[in-house]
Amino acid sequence: MRKFTLSCLAIVISLIFGALILWLMGKDPVASYMNLLQGSGLMEKVKYSGRQSMFTDFMSFIDAMTPMIFASLSVALALKGGFFNIGVSGQMLFAGFTAHIAAMFVPSRVVVVIAGLLAGALVGALIGWLKSRFNVNEVVSSIMLNSTLMYLITFYINTFYINPVSRQSKSIVADARLTLSGFRWEGLKLDIALAFPLAIVTALLLQWFIERTTYGYEIKASGLSPNAAYYAGMNVNRTAMLTMTLSGGLAGLAGVSYFCGYLASIQPGSVPSMGFDAIAVSLLGGNNPLGCVLASFLITVISKGSVYMSSRQHIEPEIASLITAFILTFAACSAILGRKKRRGA
Amino acid sequence: MPEVIAEFRHITKRFPGIVANDDVSLSVMKGEIFAVLGENGAGKSTLVSMLFGMYEPDEGEILVRGRKERISSPRYATELSIGMVHQHFRLVSNYTVAENIVLGLEPQGKLFGFIPYVDMKKANHDIAELSERYGLKVNPEDVIEDLNVASRQRVEILKMLYREAEILIFDEPTAVLTPQEIEAFLKILQSLRENGKTIILITHKLNEIKAVADRCAILNRGKLVAVLDVASSSTDDMARMMVGHEISFTTEKKPAKFGDVVLEVEGLGVRNVAGYDAVKSVSFRIHAGEVFAVAGVSGNGQNELADSIAGLVRPSGGRITINGRDITHSSVRERIEAGVAYIPEDRHNVGLVLDFMLRDNFPLRQYYSPKFSRNGVIRESEFDGYSRRLEGEYDIRSSQGGATITRSMSGGNQQKAIIAREIDMQRPLIIFMQPTRGLDAGAVMNVHRQIIAERDRGAAVLLISLDLDEILDCADTIAVIYNGSINKIAPAQELTADDIGLYMMGVGKTA
Numbered sequence: 001m002r003k004f005t006l007s008c009l010a011i012v013i014s015l016i017f018g019a020l021i022l023w024l025m026g027k028d029p030v031a032s033y034m035n036l037l038q039g040s041g042l043m044e045k046v047k048y049s050g051r052q053s054m055f056t057d058f059m060s061f062i063d064a065m066t067p068m069i070f071a072s073l074s075v076a077l078a079l080k081g082g083f084f085n086i087g088v089s090g091q092m093l094f095a096g097f098t099a100h101i102a103a104m105f106v107p108s109r110v111v112v113v114i115a116g117l118l119a120g121a122l123v124g125a126l127i128g129w130l131k132s133r134f135n136v137n138e139v140v141s142s143i144m145l146n147s148t149l150m151y152l153i154t155f156y157i158n159t160f161y162i163n164p165v166s167r168q169s170k171s172i173v174a175d176a177r178l179t180l181s182g183f184r185w186e187g188l189k190l191d192i193a194l195a196f197p198l199a200i201v202t203a204l205l206l207q208w209f210i211e212r213t214t215y216g217y218e219i220k221a222s223g224l225s226p227n228a229a230y231y232a233g234m235n236v237n238r239t240a241m242l243t244m245t246l247s248g249g250l251a252g253l254a255g256v257s258y259f260c261g262y263l264a265s266i267q268p269g270s271v272p273s274m275g276f277d278a279i280a281v282s283l284l285g286g287n288n289p290l291g292c293v294l295a296s297f298l299i300t301v302i303s304k305g306s307v308y309m310s311s312r313q314h315i316e317p318e319i320a321s322l323i324t325a326f327i328l329t330f331a332a333c334s335a336i337l338g339r340k341k342r343r344g345a
Numbered sequence: 346m347p348e349v350i351a352e353f354r355h356i357t358k359r360f361p362g363i364v365a366n367d368d369v370s371l372s373v374m375k376g377e378i379f380a381v382l383g384e385n386g387a388g389k390s391t392l393v394s395m396l397f398g399m400y401e402p403d404e405g406e407i408l409v410r411g412r413k414e415r416i417s418s419p420r421y422a423t424e425l426s427i428g429m430v431h432q433h434f435r436l437v438s439n440y441t442v443a444e445n446i447v448l449g450l451e452p453q454g455k456l457f458g459f460i461p462y463v464d465m466k467k468a469n470h471d472i473a474e475l476s477e478r479y480g481l482k483v484n485p486e487d488v489i490e491d492l493n494v495a496s497r498q499r500v501e502i503l504k505m506l507y508r509e510a511e512i513l514i515f516d517e518p519t520a521v522l523t524p525q526e527i528e529a530f531l532k533i534l535q536s537l538r539e540n541g542k543t544i545i546l547i548t549h550k551l552n553e554i555k556a557v558a559d560r561c562a563i564l565n566r567g568k569l570v571a572v573l574d575v576a577s578s579s580t581d582d583m584a585r586m587m588v589g590h591e592i593s594f595t596t597e598k599k600p601a602k603f604g605d606v607v608l609e610v611e612g613l614g615v616r617n618v619a620g621y622d623a624v625k626s627v628s629f630r631i632h633a634g635e636v637f638a639v640a641g642v643s644g645n646g647q648n649e650l651a652d653s654i655a656g657l658v659r660p661s662g663g664r665i666t667i668n669g670r671d672i673t674h675s676s677v678r679e680r681i682e683a684g685v686a687y688i689p690e691d692r693h694n695v696g697l698v699l700d701f702m703l704r705d706n707f708p709l710r711q712y713y714s715p716k717f718s719r720n721g722v723i724r725e726s727e728f729d730g731y732s733r734r735l736e737g738e739y740d741i742r743s744s745q746g747g748a749t750i751t752r753s754m755s756g757g758n759q760q761k762a763i764i765a766r767e768i769d770m771q772r773p774l775i776i777f778m779q780p781t782r783g784l785d786a787g788a789v790m791n792v793h794r795q796i797i798a799e800r801d802r803g804a805a806v807l808l809i810s811l812d813l814d815e816i817l818d819c820a821d822t823i824a825v826i827y828n829g830s831i832n833k834i835a836p837a838q839e840l841t842a843d844d845i846g847l848y849m850m851g852v853g854k855t856a
């Protein structure tokens with residue numbers, strides 16, 4: 001409950017800061033914020049072009065939010081187990097890429113999801129293994145793997161899998177894509193995120209897993225006090241492996257819902273910034289799975305709505321990133337604040 | 346008329362769920378040894394920490410040398426010539442004595458007249474002089490990690506003196522010292538007083554207060570009970586005021602009835618992290634219904650001995666059997682199931698997950714058993730019920746019952762929780778490692794009674810303690826460990842405290 005209050009405080013302060021900046025730029029903060037909601041399909045726009053409505057906006061908002069939920073869950077689980085998974089981006093990329101390849105052979109959504117899950121889990125397991133076998137700090141290994149995987153995949157895409165026009169990878173076949181793009185319904189053209197229900201179910205399952213199972217109990221104990229966990233007779237190394245494998249698996253799901261859903265192709269030469277944003281989203285959500293869903297919602301409103309805001313108000317879309325950055329900074333502060341308060345007791 | 350050097354006026358300090366100090370007013374005179382006595386959680390550390398700027402009072406004011414001061418940080422306290430030695434020393438272990446002492450106030454020299462450097466020659470010289478003046482023997486060039494606890498404490502004292510502290514605060518200074526070291530320490534206190542220093546001593550050891558203190562404030566549950574003149578008060582009176590009721594100082598116990606051998610240790614060797622033989626070829630047996638106590642000075646292999654029996658470290662040689670079953674190479678969990686309960690010394694980092702709620706700490710070593718989980722799913726109601734039962738049966742107090750974050754509980758109640766958990770498992774062997782360290786007299790008695798009760802139920806008890814009184818109070822058999830080897834094993838009634846003290850120092854290395 002305390003955490004919830006602190007997160008809300010972080011959001012309110014950031015919105016005030018953002019408003020201040022907009023006002024200093026000579027823009028109308030209230031109208032700008034309303035544009036964010038309109039752009040996310042949460043408020044009616046003034047006018048819509050053909051086959052568009054508030055509902056289509058909302059559906060593409062959900063499509064953008066889905067990978068963010070998975071990515072923040074990945075971070076949250078790792079943090080529960082005492083690990084800082086800064087490699088979500090690399091795991092997402094590897095999973096997305098693996099799923100693209102798998103879909104070339106078997107164009108099926110189930111195959112895409114399973115390939116992504118396994119690919120992410122594999123990278124996570126590697127990080128966990130390096131940690132428990134050689135005591136390699138997970139921050140170092142995961143950030144190094146980000147680069148390693150990115151360059152390997154870039155090489156492959158540029159060599160064998162490039163679309164020469166878009167300079168992106170080739171697109172995944174529609175039958176395997178996790179987003180139904182341009183679905184016709186009642187005269188509208190919708191993007192339907194098929195993975196969204198999976199994201200919500202995963203969040204609920206994860207909440208249950210952490211709070212109600214012996215594995216969750218072991219992960220929390222190992223995360224909070226490895227010595228005590230060892231004294232309790234837990235297999236701390238095995239728990240580390242389990243935590244990182246699951247965290248990687250969740251990042252993998254984020255990867256496929258991003259690269260084989262929200263997007264249909266992979267941009268070579270970069271890792272998705274979502275993997276880093278997810279760290280802050282997880283903090284904002286108090287490292288709690290349901291909190292992550294709420295925080296993902298909020299951050300996606302800002303990022304998704306920013307396109308509309310920038311076109312209406314003639315301000316750079318980066319302003320939205322700035323507000324997000326404020327929120328994330330304050331959330332990180334409040335996470336520390338919350339911890340301090342308890343330690344003082 | 347003696348001069349008041351520090352004064353607390355109507356100090357109140359609250360923490361979530363507890364009032365640590367409740368309207369406490371007292372004054373400390375210049376040049377006296379002023380003791381602050383109280384049970385654990387009575388608020389003595391909190392009170393004195395406020396003088397050192399670690400906390401600020403919620404209400405009331407602090408006066409130093411007659412001036413009202415807002416002591417917002419230890420740094421400011423140092424400016425007011427107030428110094429403090431904490432219970433856990435704050436030294437950089439790979440620095441020398443002199444480097445530690447001058448840290449933050451290094452004497453500077455100028456190379457070629459303009460490049461500043463730390464003048465260690467001057468530092469070493471100054472510190473040698475200081476240590477001579479106060480009779481605190483240290484070698485400024487020794488590295489801290491090579492020193493024993495008593496020397497480190499002298500370094501901490503010198504650190505205060507180097508900063509020209511006039512008011513010296515000691516938080517439980519003798520908790521980690523041997524009887525001989527305590528005696529030497531008390532002499533140091535007296536010589537500091539002769540040099541005009543004011544000393545504030547936080548303790549719950551009555552005989553130390555009786556030996557050196559001039560006056561003594563007694564706190565009970567955050568309230569000031571009395572300020573006594575030590576010379577004219579008896580230790581019994583002080584003890585009674587401290588706990589609020591009469592306590593007896595020896596545990597009553599029936600003669601022991603030994604059963605079969607439960608634990609057998611043969612030629613056990615353990616290497617510590619540094620690869621050094623911490624335990625060397627140790628052999629002993631403990632019977633059902635026996636309290637087997639291991640006495641010794643800190644750091645002679647006690648930790649490694651206890652950890653290796655509990656399975657936290659692997660032995661490098663020898664055999665450990667429990668009820669005839671070889672557990673030398675078993676995992677921690679296998680040993681829990683074979684019948685080992687263990688109360689570790691480090692209750693914060695090992696014995697408890699401090700950020701867990703209390704109710705989640707009770708099943709810590711049995712959560713996987715069918716009582717607490719089914720098919721990997723935790724049985725919440727069992728966790729809650731178990732917590733309520735243990736809290737009631739073992740009188741564990743906390744602000745919000747089972748939902749209390751364990752970190753926020755007092756040290757005494759945390760220890761009660763660990764002991765409750767381990768005793769309640771009803772295992773044939775219970776290892777108590779320093780079970781009463783930092784606990785107050787009332788709680789100590791309680792633990793001793795529990796140890797005897799476990800013995801009487803037929804458990805084999807291995808008690809490892811640095812506190813001789815504790816060992817004499819509880820043991821049926823006493824072993825003395827020195828430098829990783831057991832020096833002497835004898836029935837308790839055959840040894841006096843002095844004998845044990847000698848074996849602890851490595852004298853009489855036969856047997």
